[in-house]
Amino acid sequence: MQNGASGQVVELHPTTETRTVGGSRRANDLERGRKHLTRDEVQALIKAAKQTRNGERDALMIRLAFEHGLRASELVALRWQVFNLETHEVHITRSKGSLDGTHPLQGQTIRALKRYQRATGRTDGLVFVSERGAPISVDGFRRMVGRVSKRALGTQWHPHALRHACGVHLINSGADIRTVQAYMGHANIQNTVTYTALTGRQFERLTF
Known part of the structure; x- marks a missing residue:
């Protein structure tokens, strides 16, 4: 998205996931010192996103990306048919050779989905x-x-940090x-073991 001459948000055409905001993903990770957002940082992003022109949509996108460990391509491809708001489940179709699965939906997420509907x-x-x-x-x-x-954290983050945040949160x-x-x-x-290297939880019982 970018602001057009009229100040309206303009949707850009899909592109690959190798391109990043503010430089390469690796360079951004090195600058921040880590690849993942914390849960509190994700909550700050959701809160800030609610203040955008399309607040309900933008906040819901961030919430779903974090809670279900979605890649950006998986997120934007979501269709209403994969959500069952009666059984509180969502079917996740993965990309890049990953395995599909069905996840439970959190209460707050169900309410956000219904508001957006x-x-x-x-x-x-x-x-x-x-x-x-038009598709996002x-x-x-x-x-x-x-x-x-x-705006919320003082530095730019790549959406993949939300997927990493999910994995680290589950381990923690x-x-x-x-x-x-x-x-x-x-x-x-x-690929899962990588998340254990991003958290110190597995070392908590060690003493020196």
Whole structure:
């Protein structure tokens, strides 16, 4: 997304996930000293996103990306049909060879989804669209996260930090590695083990 000459938000066409806000993802990670956002930082992003022109939508996108460990491409491809607001479940279709799965929906997320439905009057098709009904692109979501994180946290973050935040949060919450693997959709458990290196929780019982 970017502001056009009229000040309206303009949706950009989809692009690949290798492009980042403010430089390469690796450079941004090095500048911040870590790859993941904390849970409190994610909450700050959600709160700040609610103040944007499309606050309900933007805050919901950040919430879902964090709570379900979604890549940007997985997030923007979500359709209303994958949500069951009666059984409180969502079916996640993964990309990049990851494994699909069904996740429970949190109460706060269910309420946010229902508010967004009422605000848009839409219950089918793509969940996230622009004011003109065009699909939100990967690049559009990335730019929104960059703007909101700069305003709320003082530095720009890449959307993939929300996926990392999910994995680290699950490890910190005491979930076993196999459960985290299934939740994140990792075909290879070595990808899941990476999250244990991002948290010191596994060393808490050690004394010196």
